[in-house]
Amino acid sequence: MTPVETAQRKFRRVNEIIEVHGHEQAALVPILQEVQAEYRYLPEEILTYISTAMRIPAATVFGVATFYAQFSLEPKGKYLVRCCDGTACHVRNSKPVYDAIRAKVGLTDGKFTTPDLKFTVETVSCLGACGLAPVITINNEVHGKMTPEAAAIIIDTLLKRDGDN
Numbered sequence: 001m002t003p004v005e006t007a008q009r010k011f012r013r014v015n016e017i018i019e020v021h022g023h024e025q026a027a028l029v030p031i032l033q034e035v036q037a038e039y040r041y042l043p044e045e046i047l048t049y050i051s052t053a054m055r056i057p058a059a060t061v062f063g064v065a066t067f068y069a070q071f072s073l074e075p076k077g078k079y080l081v082r083c084c085d086g087t088a089c090h091v092r093n094s095k096p097v098y099d100a101i102r103a104k105v106g107l108t109d110g111k112f113t114t115p116d117l118k119f120t121v122e123t124v125s126c127l128g129a130c131g132l133a134p135v136i137t138i139n140n141e142v143h144g145k146m147t148p149e150a151a152a153i154i155i156d157t158l159l160k161r162d163g164d165n
């Protein structure tokens with residue numbers, strides 16, 4: 001098998017996604033969105049492969065991937081926890097909720113993803129559900145009127161579901 005064939009086999013899913021959207025540069029954002037949905041982030045080697053497969057300069061592909069906040073070049077956890085820190089949530093004590101979640105999953109030192117890749121905990125500026133402030137989402141599931149205690153219980157439930165407790 002030639003190196004090209006080996007790469008094609010390894011990136012079969014990426015090829016399928018490119019085939020669906022086409023090779024035009026305009027398709028790059030939707031392709032990256034779908035690839036990220038598949039891998040939960042955009043691995044560097046996949047971005048390089050996309051550049052070759054679509055005949056788009058690597059600088060362009062990496063430029064788009066780093067320009068949009070929705071894309072991540074770092075691995076994300078199985079559970080992506082977004083803690084809103086917009087105005088409505090902030091005044092309703094979102095910070096202690098965020099701190100409690102970080103403590104519960106054991107995040108320290110400015111890290112956002114646990115070493116076992118189970119949790120990524122981020123802040124966002126508004127989740128669009130201000131009436132439920134403070135709000136968090138876990139993999140796009142909305143949890144409103146959060147307290148540090150309620151958030152800790154939710155995390156416990158996820159850990160138990162995964163057989164960690």
Ligand code: FES
Nearest residue numbers: 084086089127129
């Ligand atoms: S400020 Fe938190 S949902 Fe809008």
